[in-house]
Every structure is written in structure tokens, then in C-alpha cells.
Amino acid sequence: MNPNWRSFLESTEAAFDGDTNELTTFGDAAGELKAAGSQTVLVPLTHLSLLEAAGEDAKSFLHSQFTSDVNHLKEGEAQHAGWCSAKGRMQASFLVWRQNDAYRMLLAADLQEATQKRLQMFILRAKVKLQSLTDSLLLLGISGPQAAESLGDAGLAIPEEAMNAAVSGEQVVIRIDSQRFIVAVPEATVAALWQKLSVKARPAGLPVWRWLDIQAGYPLVTLATKEEFVPQMADFEKIGGVSFHKGCYPGQEIVARTQYLGKVKRHLFRLRSNSPLSAGQHLHSPDNPDQSCGTVMTVAPSPAGGFEALAVVQSNFAGNVRLGSLEGPVVEAAAVNP
Structure with a gap:
């Protein structure tokens, strides 16, 4: 975790679980959870990491590795994607969006290092540069009835539709659903943005964001569940994370057979x-x-x-x-x- 970001959050009364990146609360865990149901909350997403794949072969490379249809992902669009083992089990899940001819991918932080290293093995001679942006672009989640208004007040462009991304300079807003957004922010501007957003949004710990994920039915693969499921077991195709009309990718034969034989x-x-x-x-x-x-x-x-x-x-x-x-x-x- 970026140490400057951690220090700033601690100065705003954020509490971490020991030396881990698990941000548990801003002082009132129960109140934060209750607020999430009807108010607007602001959460540092320290449980996620960000990878970027750039280069002229980035699209074809990711399309050949992921369960989703990366070939048809347009600039400013986002999609869920899985990366499977040869046995069709999910090694990681991603939120992917296209930005400036590159692809950015959110995944569980405890899978980032191993996932990046293994993906790198398959690049071979392809013209793809894979890098971590986790320390340079920091992640915020904002959810609730005033989430869009708060983002607008902070001068950020807001996507009109779910699973779209809007770029404001070096800051990106991804709309997850009607009231929930993820923002990727450069380190240099994150503190100022935090102050603006927290005018109308209550700071909250990671348990709040996970509770919102549970309400939304969003299945994030983490180290604890790596290679436990084929995508359909986690209903991953229901959120657009699997294309059954694309070519081969690792585990594709098993994923397709599972789908068409109805054995889930x-x-x-x-x-x-x-x-x-x-x-x-x-x-x-x-x-x-x-x-x-x-x-x-x-x-x-x-x-x-x-x-x-x-x-x-x-x-x-x-x-x-x-x-x-x-x-x-x-x-x-x-x-x-x-």
C-alpha cells in the first residue's frame, strides 16, 4: 500500500488491522454499516489493486486469456472478466476498462503479484507491457443517493450508464450501478479529492464496501478462493463476465461444456x-x-x-x-x- 496514502488516511482517523492494508473503520464501524443502507459512503478500496496492459497486442493478448470479450470492449466501457486455469477454475476476477488504447484491470490485492507474474509468462513475443499502477493510482469507492452529486461537485465527469468509465484529466470514474462508483486517482490529487467527496459522503471502512458487494451479488475472487470455482458456479456469466461466442482462452473448453451440458x-x-x-x-x-x-x-x-x-x-x-x-x-x- 502506498505509505503516503496510508498516513493521510490515518490522519483522518482511519483504523487499520495491524500492519495489514485492511482498513476496518473510521471510528464507528456499526454506524458506517447502517449508513451504507440509505446514506452516501466513501471507502478507500485498499483491498484492490490495479494492473495495466498496454501495447499494440494488448487487446488480442487479454482476449486470448480472459473469459470476457475484450475485442469488443470500446473506449470508455468496462466489463467483468475472469482468468481461468486449464481446468476452468478462476484464478482471478477483474473489472476491466479501456483507456487511451490501454486496458486497466482491478483485482483483489492479495492476488495482484502472483497474477501479474503469471500473466507475464504468457506474453512471450507479444507487444504487451504489463505493469502495476497500485501505488500511483489510488482507488476510492463511493456509494449512495448523493454519490453522483458528490463526484460532480468535485469536478469529475460521471458516466451516464452502468459499466462505463469517464475520464477527467488523470482521474477515472467507473459507474458500477445506479448509485455506486469506483474512482482511480493519482497520488498527487487524492487527498484533495477525498476532502471534496467527504463533504457529502461519510468515510467508511472496507466492511461497508464488502457489504455493498454482497447486496449487489458481485463475486470477487481472492487468494482464499483462488481456483475454487468455474465461472458459472459464481454466477459470473450473469454479470457479463463470460462470453460464449469467443475463441479459445485457458479453461474455455470446460467452461463451455459446463454451460451447454447444464451441469452446474x-x-x-x-x-x-x-x-x-x-x-x-x-x-x-x-x-x-x-x-x-x-x-x-x-x-x-x-x-x-x-x-x-x-x-x-x-x-x-x-x-x-x-x-x-x-x-x-x-x-x-x-x-x-x-
Whole structure:
């Protein structure tokens, strides 16, 4: 994490979990969560990293690696994308947008270094430059009824439609949905922008953004869930992250076969639990005692108390789910896309 950015956030009462980049709260974790449901919140997205692929072969290279249709991604558009192993399991998930003939890719910070190194292995003689922008471009999330107004007051261009990006100088705003935006900001201007946005938006910790991801049904692959799922298990095709009309990419044959043979038994579910959960934790069902029936992806405290999560769960056992073992706490599961 950029040390200057961390120091600035700490000066605004941000609290981190030890020496990690996990920004937990700005002093009132419960109040921040409650605010997320109806007010505008501003979150430093320290759990994400940013990669850039540039060069005349960048488009064809990414198209040959990712599950999405990068070839048809236009300037100013954004799309979800997955990167699979040869077995069709997701090694990483991305939010990709095209900017100035380059492609920028948001992914989980704990996967950035390994993902960049492995992608680099496949470039070979292609004219592609892959680099991390994580320390030079910092990431903010803003969500709520005054999010667009706050961005406009700060002088930023605002995309009119979801999954579009708007550039204002060196700053980029990506509209995720009607009230949620991600902003990539150069280090030199991030503090001033933070001050402007926080006039109408309440600063909040990462648990708030993860809770918003859970409400939106956005399945972020992290180190804890790397290579656990084929894309359809996480309903990744439902958010436009998989194209079934493009050519080969790693794992494409398995992803396509899974789709056309209708063999997807696991899907994305929202969980509610009175007990703490963690990403990568296994779920079990007394109705299927021989093996796990699911895996937790994203977890956040619930504004109503307890915890909420996204998880991949075997659909026919979703009505009787336990956490961690067959004797573990009962977990309520509801399909994200019933």
C-alpha cells in the first residue's frame, strides 16, 4: 500500500488491522454499516489493486486469456472478466476498462503479484507491457443517493450508464450501478479529492464496501478462493463476465461444456449467519454428509446484526447449510439469481 496514502488516511482517523492494508473503520464501524443502507459512503478500496496492459497486442493478448470479450470492449466501457486455469477454475476476477488504447484491470490485492507474474509468462513475443499502477493510482469507492452529486461537485465527469468509465484529466470514474462508483486517482490529487467527496459522503471502512458487494451479488475472487470455482458456479456469466461466442482462452473448453451440458450444480448464494464467517471457509449439509456443499467468498458484518456473505453453494442442499462442519452453526442461504 502506498505509505503516503496510508498516513493521510490515518490522519483522518482511519483504523487499520495491524500492519495489514485492511482498513476496518473510521471510528464507528456499526454506524458506517447502517449508513451504507440509505446514506452516501466513501471507502478507500485498499483491498484492490490495479494492473495495466498496454501495447499494440494488448487487446488480442487479454482476449486470448480472459473469459470476457475484450475485442469488443470500446473506449470508455468496462466489463467483468475472469482468468481461468486449464481446468476452468478462476484464478482471478477483474473489472476491466479501456483507456487511451490501454486496458486497466482491478483485482483483489492479495492476488495482484502472483497474477501479474503469471500473466507475464504468457506474453512471450507479444507487444504487451504489463505493469502495476497500485501505488500511483489510488482507488476510492463511493456509494449512495448523493454519490453522483458528490463526484460532480468535485469536478469529475460521471458516466451516464452502468459499466462505463469517464475520464477527467488523470482521474477515472467507473459507474458500477445506479448509485455506486469506483474512482482511480493519482497520488498527487487524492487527498484533495477525498476532502471534496467527504463533504457529502461519510468515510467508511472496507466492511461497508464488502457489504455493498454482497447486496449487489458481485463475486470477487481472492487468494482464499483462488481456483475454487468455474465461472458459472459464481454466477459470473450473469454479470457479463463470460462470453460464449469467443475463441479459445485457458479453461474455455470446460467452461463451455459446463454451460451447454447444464451441469452446474453450484451457484452464488447470499448467506446470513449469527456466527463469524471467513472467505474460503467450507459449508456442509447434513443432507450430504460425505463432502462440502459450498465455499464462502465474501464476508461482512450485517447492519442488522450478525454476518452476511456471498458463497458458492450446491443448490439442492442450500436449505440445510452448516458452517465449518456438519455440526457447525446453521446458516441461511438464498440464491442471488433464483
